[in-house]
Amino acid sequence: MASDIPPFSGPPGPLFDRLCLLGIGLIGSSIARIARARGDIARTVVAHARSAATLDRVRELGIADVVEADPAKAVQGADCVIFCVPVGAYASLMATVAPHLKPGAIVSDVGSTKGSVVRDLLPLMPKGTHLVPAHPMAGTEHSGPDAGFAELFEGRYCILTPLPATDPAAVEKVAELWRRCGSMIETLDPATHDKIVAIVSHLPHLIAFTICSTADDLAEETKEAVLKFAASGFRDFTRIAASDPTMWRDVFLNNREALLEMLGRFSEDAHALGRAVRWGQADYIEDRIRRGRKIRHDLIERHQA
Amino acid sequence: MASDIPPFSGPPGPLFDRLCLLGIGLIGSSIARIARARGDIARTVVAHARSAATLDRVRELGIADVVEADPAKAVQGADCVIFCVPVGAYASLMATVAPHLKPGAIVSDVGSTKGSVVRDLLPLMPKGTHLVPAHPMAGTEHSGPDAGFAELFEGRYCILTPLPATDPAAVEKVAELWRRCGSMIETLDPATHDKIVAIVSHLPHLIAFTICSTADDLAEETKEAVLKFAASGFRDFTRIAASDPTMWRDVFLNNREALLEMLGRFSEDAHALGRAVRWGQADYIEDRIRRGRKIRHDLIERHQA
Numbered sequence: 001m002a003s004d005i006p007p008f009s010g011p012p013g014p015l016f017d018r019l020c021l022l023g024i025g026l027i028g029s030s031i032a033r034i035a036r037a038r039g040d041i042a043r044t045v046v047a048h049a050r051s052a053a054t055l056d057r058v059r060e061l062g063i064a065d066v067v068e069a070d071p072a073k074a075v076q077g078a079d080c081v082i083f084c085v086p087v088g089a090y091a092s093l094m095a096t097v098a099p100h101l102k103p104g105a106i107v108s109d110v111g112s113t114k115g116s117v118v119r120d121l122l123p124l125m126p127k128g129t130h131l132v133p134a135h136p137m138a139g140t141e142h143s144g145p146d147a148g149f150a151e152l153f154e155g156r157y158c159i160l161t162p163l164p165a166t167d168p169a170a171v172e173k174v175a176e177l178w179r180r181c182g183s184m185i186e187t188l189d190p191a192t193h194d195k196i197v198a199i200v201s202h203l204p205h206l207i208a209f210t211i212c213s214t215a216d217d218l219a220e221e222t223k224e225a226v227l228k229f230a231a232s233g234f235r236d237f238t239r240i241a242a243s244d245p246t247m248w249r250d251v252f253l254n255n256r257e258a259l260l261e262m263l264g265r266f267s268e269d270a271h272a273l274g275r276a277v278r279w280g281q282a283d284y285i286e287d288r289i290r291r292g293r294k295i296r297h298d299l300i301e302r303h304q305a
Numbered sequence: 306m307a308s309d310i311p312p313f314s315g316p317p318g319p320l321f322d323r324l325c326l327l328g329i330g331l332i333g334s335s336i337a338r339i340a341r342a343r344g345d346i347a348r349t350v351v352a353h354a355r356s357a358a359t360l361d362r363v364r365e366l367g368i369a370d371v372v373e374a375d376p377a378k379a380v381q382g383a384d385c386v387i388f389c390v391p392v393g394a395y396a397s398l399m400a401t402v403a404p405h406l407k408p409g410a411i412v413s414d415v416g417s418t419k420g421s422v423v424r425d426l427l428p429l430m431p432k433g434t435h436l437v438p439a440h441p442m443a444g445t446e447h448s449g450p451d452a453g454f455a456e457l458f459e460g461r462y463c464i465l466t467p468l469p470a471t472d473p474a475a476v477e478k479v480a481e482l483w484r485r486c487g488s489m490i491e492t493l494d495p496a497t498h499d500k501i502v503a504i505v506s507h508l509p510h511l512i513a514f515t516i517c518s519t520a521d522d523l524a525e526e527t528k529e530a531v532l533k534f535a536a537s538g539f540r541d542f543t544r545i546a547a548s549d550p551t552m553w554r555d556v557f558l559n560n561r562e563a564l565l566e567m568l569g570r571f572s573e574d575a576h577a578l579g580r581a582v583r584w585g586q587a588d589y590i591e592d593r594i595r596r597g598r599k600i601r602h603d604l605i606e607r608h609q610a
Binding site (some may be wrong): 188196199222 | 393442462464491493497500501502504505506508509511512513514515516517518519520521522523527530531532533534535539540541542543544545546547548550551553554557558561564565567568569570571572574575576578579582583585587590591593594595596597598599600601602603604607
């Protein structure tokens with residue numbers, strides 16, 4: 001599972017001549033801010049967004065050298081193009097930009113699902129271009145170009161899922177981009193990646209969204225009290241549940257199999273615990289609670305908590 | 306739902322002559338620290354714990370005036386006795402201490418379930434003593450006498466669930482104790498309390514324990530990766546899941562009906578969302594996510610987030 005990507009051995013100076021960010025929300029605008037601050041990631045940063053309001057805001061923020069409404073124009077001449085839009089938008093966006101990609105261009109992304117990225121992008125890659133899917137494991141519940149910040153990826157893992165036939169030099173460059181963003185690099189195959197994130201990220205989000213909407217469904221009187229007395233347990237869930245709806249809708253739909261498998265396992269376990277509560281099986285309940293604590297303890301030992 | 310308890314109208318100076326804390330973990334030791342720091346809660350604070358190690362530690366910390374291993378002795382002469390042990394231990398502890406309660410003593414508690422407290426304590430209350438159940442809605446995932454701190458209850462709700470026949474003067478004194486701890490007071494009937502905390506606190510804990518033990522069940526290789534890549538979503542869950550196992554086991558068993566009802570509602574909603582993922586119902590998924598965000602938004606508006 002450890003990264004087998006060698007240290008970057010390219011020339012000093014900017015990694016890329018022209019870096020194009022397709023989408024400039026939390027992740028895209030954080031990359032843009034880092035590129036601006038460091039200077040050694042790209043000579044020119046091009047930002048594309050679909051909405052005029054976002055484009056205006058990016059101009060105001062001054063975090064990109066070029067702001068371009070037309071994705072086909074945005075990718076022209078770029079030696080690296082990073083998809084930073086919800087994963088459900090990849091296929092149609094790629095169909096638009098593929099004919100305009102520079103020969104030899106590297107195409108990467110920041111999506112939370114990786115099997116779908118290979119499925120949606122690889123068939124449309126022009127000959128001689130290189131696909132290096134990436135997933136920076138960092139984020140907040142905020143979204144949009146104002147939400148980004150240069151420290152977002154510091155000390156966080158970035159998982160690359162290159163295919164066996166991918167040009168190692170392209171993989172090395174994408175890995176180096178993320179190292180310069182402060183990330184630790186790991187490589188996984190797309191299927192393993194999708195299974196892991198299903199349990200560590202996608203299922204927790206599905207659960208958080210669910211419990212918040214369950215609360216919303218409660219009778220008006222009780223709901224008022226829910227808001228009034230939201231204890232820390234529930235508050236943590238609502239923080240997770242504040243994340244971007246379009247992005248998460250797309251994540252769920254594009255990691256369907258792994259997510260449903262983990263939801264199935266979780267449901268069995270939740271029902272088993274519910275049954276133990278109904279029948280007063282104190283030992284079983286305590287055992288399950290202790291196993292949850294053990295995971296927490298393991299996390300703290302790894303200084304990740 | 307608003308508190309109908311009038312402001313405290315008793316004499317200035319300490320509320321109680323002798324305050325006995327049965328149990329001196331996170332909550333009990335926080336009360337003891339506040340009583341020591343303020344001076345106007347009790348002239349003498351008596352701390353009881355079952356384990357010799359805890360008693361020794363309380364002596365070292367110097368947070369109680371009297372440290373007493375025998376609960377029958379601990380309550381003697383106390384005008385206020387607060388149960389700060391797991392709710393499953395109330396009935397047998399009450400059987401032990403009831404014959405030794407001072408005439409007119411106030412008995413209160415800090416448990417997360419209130420129907421069970423009335424069920425377990427009220428039948429054993431000697432004539433002329435006063436039961437005022439309380440639930441300070443504050444806590445951390447840490448436990449034991451070292452975990453307490455004087456600011457724990459500041460700005461947090463404390464819910465009282467007095468019965469209609471309870472002496473108003475006793476209710477006023479307990480309310481004033483919690484006001485002096487920094488809490489905002491609300492009164493509810495025990496059943497309404499139990500239903501509300503089932504959704505805002507007990508179900509989130511049950512879910513957090515479950516997802517952590519689900520992760521623990523994954524194959525060894527994947528589990529390693531789970532620990533390695535635990536994203537923020539999962540980390541929040543493990544924090545919740547680090548709470549005290551005995552306390553939470555007792556909470557689940559003593560709020561059985563309300564918890565199982567909320568688990569049932571949540572399960573239906575989680576399965577409905579899972580079904581929408583399976584069948585690609587994008588609008589449904591997005592709607593559920595947006596409803597979760599709405600609750601978050603409402604919370605932020607109330608400055609509770």
